[in-house]
Amino acid sequence: MTAVVNPLRPPAGAPRPYHFPDFSRGRMANGLTVWTVPVPSAAMVNVHLLVDAGASAEDEPHAGVAALTAQLLVTGTRRLDASAFAEATELLGIEVSSESSWDSARAAFQSLPQYMEAGLALLAEMVQEPRFDPSEFERLRAERLADILQARSDPGRLADEMFLGHVFDAATPYRRLSAGTPETVEALTLDDVRAHHDVHWRPASAHLIVAGPVEPDAVMAAAEANLGAWSGSGPGHRDFEPAAGGGRRVVLVDRPGSVQSELRVGHLGIDRRSERYFPAMVLGALLGGVFGSRLNLRLREELGYTYGARAGFDPRRAVGPFSAAAAVQTEVTADALREMVGLLTTIRDAAPEDSELHEVRDFLVGVFPLRFETTGGVAMAIEPVAVYGLPDDYWQSYRANLEAVGADDVLSAARDLLHPDEYLMLVVGDASRVQGELEAAGLAPLEIVANP
């Protein structure tokens, strides 16, 4: 561990106070909530439209329809075909994005301030009058299927997908990627996309976030002018209770010829509104969220087994995973896994030393103003407040909430949130070279599964 105080370290100057920018919020007659975050000095404007039309709004037979719907939106409007829409936006220097995650769908762009209103008009047209051209649908669906193949050829992305597939049980939607599986995407039709859009892309529970050198009145007027005629409300997301896919075990995915093994260790974590959110963030950082974290110092700086090790919680509307990850050279696979599991176990034995706690907590607190340097960062910060209904003073009290996490809180979070007897240890590597040592290591029963 590092020294607490280096006598030569130059003393810090007086900190200049920093506050998260004030925002204002208004609600239009159609239910759309409009958040304006004035940042007078900013060079850019960010516009994010969030709709409760993410993957948790779709049913399992249509897994992937939310992602495909979002992607298809940028392929034109009734008035402008796909090429004309791309030209109209890019002539303004704007690249419109549209995508969905588990908890929401997001249509967004960034622009120079003078093009914000023209950009918003095109975004609004795209959301309300999408073209949904059959040939563009077929093209994007085929691209999505090929994307899945491509992702599975990348060992890190394959490990992420396989980890989710085993850490959750068969009834938990989170066990698959939010963009769907090859089987479900293959079966999607343009009517499914139309239906998803018609039902879920509605303003009543949607949020428009605008951050930049803008004023609330002007933003509200622009929103009314462009999105005032949008109407209706959707059923929104499903609620579900994630469940674990099994107990402590090693799952080996054979990838012949691999010179490294991708390791993932973890189990279920917390949801985004958990009372344990702040202790969990500190715990995750202490294990694998900063350079001096336990996993990185041991696996990288002492053993040289990896380019980097990380760990953390991925909280979602429902309980998301906790995981630790590293890519290690094939020869040390079992030993690296034993080291990871060891560190994820001994963290439950004793509270961290003050110096270690300070290193991670002071980082999370001190890095606060760096996170909001860009209007993109500011707009992203409003998203969880809007989507998860966090309190309005969430960012005002954020640093105090972190500061309040003490060593005992970290220990109790480790004891309550980490369960070594439930660790899923997922390995993507060359089975012919690692299976024997994994069995000999005796960490847990070993299961070999096919590489999809």
Place this chain on the structure above:
Amino acid sequence: MPDVPIQRHRLDNGLRIVLSPDHSAPIVAVNLWYDVGSKHEKPGRTGFAHLFEHMMFQGSEHVSKAEHFALIQQAGGTLNASTWLDRTNYFETVPSHELELCLWLESDRLASLLPAMTQEKLDNQREVVKNERRWSVDNQPYGTWDERIQALLFPEGHTYHHPTIGSMEDLNAASLEDVREFFATYYAPNNASLTVAGDFEPDAALRMIERHFGGIPPNENLPPQPDMSIAPRIGRELREVVADRVPLPRVYLAYRIPVFGTDAFEDLTVASDVLGTGRASRLYHSLVRERQLAQDVTVFPFPIVGGASMFTLWATARPGVSHEQLEAGLLSEIQKLADEGPSDAELQRVRNLHAAAVESSLERIAERADRLSMYTCLFDQPERINTEVSRYWAVDARRVQEAMQASLVADNRLVLTYVPAEQPSSEEAA
């Protein structure tokens, strides 16, 4: 138009300094470019400049191993370093009241790295870097593309011939003596450009820089830059086919082009955006949307300065499309643009995209600091940061056409094709 403030200074030991104050947020960025990259490596020591960069985080006379990261992160800062063909950069962004911490840490390792070096630390970071190579190259689909392109586009003996990450064999050969020699040769204040950007008072910052860096002696015998002169064109078409563990074929095209900083490089940057930036670009429109030959397209020139640069593009074939069809499609679009030049609307599109991209990048003080260091290190002209947009906008259709006709031609072309292998290659299993 960007209007980044610039104040230049130079210490007696040769350290070049750029100060760029901006008080809009209470954060400050420190950025150092050393004029040393993998192009300066000796035969048999490929990868060493990058391995050395790792050693710069292993402590110095007054800083212990891993303490540099710990002190900056505990201060609420972010930091890293990177090595590339021409240069190595080190950078921190911190709350503004911790500016001096960054300057002290950077100066301590420049003044006194060697007392902290040990064989154990070198062996440790050698293994880390070998795992970095496995992770980013050897275990990655299409992972060898850039080292193959460099090896083919630049002949043996030219120091862009080998990749920055280096070979396993050369990494194994690196010694503490190499660390000492490399440090003594290249890590000197007169081989560095230091930028401070963000929330600080220039006079106070200058005094801090003088205090921490002023006593570090220059290297009076800096070696001259390696001779990297090379013919402007390859002289013939080169082709290579690689069987790899990939699900879809991918075609890479690469051309030798004029270096970063020249007008022709700017012209080809505009050409690359007309071809490949955005959904209204020619390659996306034609090959991805209309003809559906490609799953994706990417185009960019490399901003490097040693004799020649590289213009690279790649596209992944849609399932059922052969790499021959895809290659023919790419070549016909390049030829068409070279023949007819971009339209006014196309120029307007890429100019507006470029202006927005520059403003967006410069929102981050770390990016501002990095570009100021870059322009100082490579051209001794930090003010180029404020003409990025005007230089780009000055490129017209005729210039795009002429630059393409000079460089993006058949006898200056490398075609590198990845095809799905039946079996994992024995090379990777070795």
